[in-house]
Amino acid sequence: MEDKVLGDGIVKQELNLLFVIDNSGSMDGEKLGAVNNAIRDVMAIMPEIQEDTGDVNIKISALTFSDDVKWVYPEPKSVSEFRWKDVSADGGTDFSRAYDEMSKYLCKRSKGGQMPELGGVAPIIILMTDGMPTSYDWENHLISLKKKGWFRVALKYALAIGIDTDEAMDVLKKFTGNPETVLKVYTAEALRKVIKVIAVTASKVKSSSTHTGADGAVNNNDLAQAEIADRLENVADVEW
């Protein structure tokens, strides 16, 4: 909890941004190249977003999964601490293990997870993959993950990289629980842009506490989703 208290500053809420990256063998080449590039782009813009908000501390985490799962850092890092290391590809696409890892992570620190005890806001989770799960029981693991409050309230996006089967799309729709936040991406360039738009826009919208209009309280996730949709309109090679 100590890291939340700035010397002579106000206490800020904590906003977690999680990248969940499939680094199975098929992601090798330009797909992972685009992911690596995009996250670097995102990290270049993040300090500005952090600076503009008095409301939240942005914390970033990244999980890679193939046959194995690995957190880039064992705990969420602040914008100034997070350093991206290029991810390389190998192995299968074990969604089950990825979901288990996320279940463990999305708990309060006192319960063995990495979410704050106090003042945490709904996280942003961006999953990117190009294939079908190679683990047969992924759905059971997703059911467990969906029991986590932090997961349920999260703004979830899934990027389907060059995926064309309905079956594979269904896997991702089940993950986000919302077909509108599953995006098909066909080119490396589009992938790079989409990651950037989602991560940056969502952080920006969610780091300023709710602005409400006369239509009643606006849900932060809905607002972020609307802004992202708006910004992605001009990106080629993306399908909703």
Next chain:
Amino acid sequence: MKFSKNDTISFEGRTLTVLDLLGEGGQGEVYLVSDGADRYALKVYKYEVHPDFRYNLKNNIEKGSPSPSFLWPKRLIDFEDGRIGYLMDLRPKNYVSFVSYLTGKSAFRDLSTKLHWCIELCLAFKRLHEMGYSYQDLNDGSFFLDPDTGDLLICDNDNVTADKKNLGILGKMRYMAPEIVRGDKLPGGGVQMPDVHSDRFSLAIILFLALCLGNPFEGERLKNYDIVDETSEYEMFGKDPVFVYHKEDKSNRPIRGYHTSLIKYWPMIPLYVKEAFHRSFVDGLTDRENERTTELEWIRLLSRYRDETIRCDGCGKEYILGLGEKKRNDVCPFCRKKTKGCCVLRVGRNVVALDLGKEIMATHLDKYSSAYNEPVGIVLANPNRPTLWGLRFSGQGEIEIKDEAGTVRVVPEGKPVPIVRNLKIKFKNNVIGEIK
């Protein structure tokens, strides 16, 4: 359509050249533009705005800025595609954002400078409200400060409207008055919209943030929520807000080890300022028209606060003498060094601690003045004998002084009045002051 660098915009026979994109938000973009002679900021709305919004903006531009503290829209521009924008002056480089102060990235030079800023803020809103406007969307993102002088700049003035009118925006959750968060139904139909009274509530929140570095409604109750979301914010700031320092209801006190700054700074503010917060954040929750501390009340209280601050010779920090407390501060709250002996100037109801560098304001000597931040005198040390202090006034003409022994002397304009106990001072218009 977005503008790119070197795009030109024709307007009122002038050509504006886009030099840079300064910022981007939900509403639109802000560009740095030049008309060849001067540079301006140009805000362009992303979508076509409602005709009422355009009319209001145009009207505000024509009526002009309430005070120099507002970075007020200057010229309305209609673009061919139906969108609109406006020109405003650029924010000078010496200003930093209030957010950067809140997050500990920049600091006021000292407490007096911070209080100067708070008073400027209240003066600006007093003026705005006097002109019949309400700001409607007061939040931490709109304010800027000069850390050395405490001067204020208020940006994002495009939602300012005539009081009791609303163009759709309600505000930012943690800064809104509870009746606006809840959307209270009005007896005559419709719901409560932001107005002068909700502005006052938000102003109190900004002052609380500035002085105590915490949110007045965020305390223990935060523990009831695993995740902070719309529901928890609605409950904490709308449905059932409880002031963290409520005198009777202690259920929402700041959390030790978490709300550290708030716990550190609250005890240091004077009792009369605490009472004003309590009134706004407890009684003002329900009686929105009568129990929310007004700008003028704040200005008087904050001036009184500034008047009684002294600087510790040990650590250099400023703190209050504690003239309105149950017990005076006999040591510095920061370094525990014994409080130095310090004369005070009494004029009418004002009591000003005569510490080195302390300024006497126009309002101290003229009760009809509203120039609360306009110095007319300052405490200086004698350059040859630094232990001898004097008060140098300007614009006060000759000043008659009478010492304890009854000796009367006339101090010419610009010469210092010695600071010695029991000296009586006769200012213009027979205003009498006394050094104690």
